[in-house]
Amino acid sequence: MTIRQLELAVPQLTQQIDKLMDAIQSIIVVKFPINLINPTALHNTLKNASLHLPANYELIAEARIENIHLYYDFITVAAIGDAHHIKIILNVP
Numbered sequence: 001m002t003i004r005q006l007e008l009a010v011p012q013l014t015q016q017i018d019k020l021m022d023a024i025q026s027i028i029v030v031k032f033p034i035n036l037i038n039p040t041a042l043h044n045t046l047k048n049a050s051l052h053l054p055a056n057y058e059l060i061a062e063a064r065i066e067n068i069h070l071y072y073d074f075i076t077v078a079a080i081g082d083a084h085h086i087k088i089i090l091n092v093p
Contacts, residue, residue, distance in 0.1 A: 019035070022035070023035060023036045024079060024086070032071075032072050032073075032075040032076070032077050032090070034072055036077075036088070039065070039068045039069070040065075042068055042071060042072075043064075043065050043068045046059060046068075046071065046092065049092070059092065059093075060074060060092075060093040071092065074092070074093050075090050075091065075092050075093075076090075076091040077089065077090055077091070078091070
């Protein structure tokens, strides 16, 4: 890698780290930031999870795209990690 390529890559890496730190800061205060998982991805994840629930169990709000905004208020978040990985745990009521 040339020095010029490194000069161009460092600001981009810094910006990505800043976005990650903002998301982690939101998680620390137990908020579920919309920039962590976009609404479409969250909808698909919830829809898939709801298919694996036992009989007579359901999500608090039906996993429809119209209701997805409700989950950003209801879901609580925790993060655990080490020097190499961060795992994000979503608690969905």
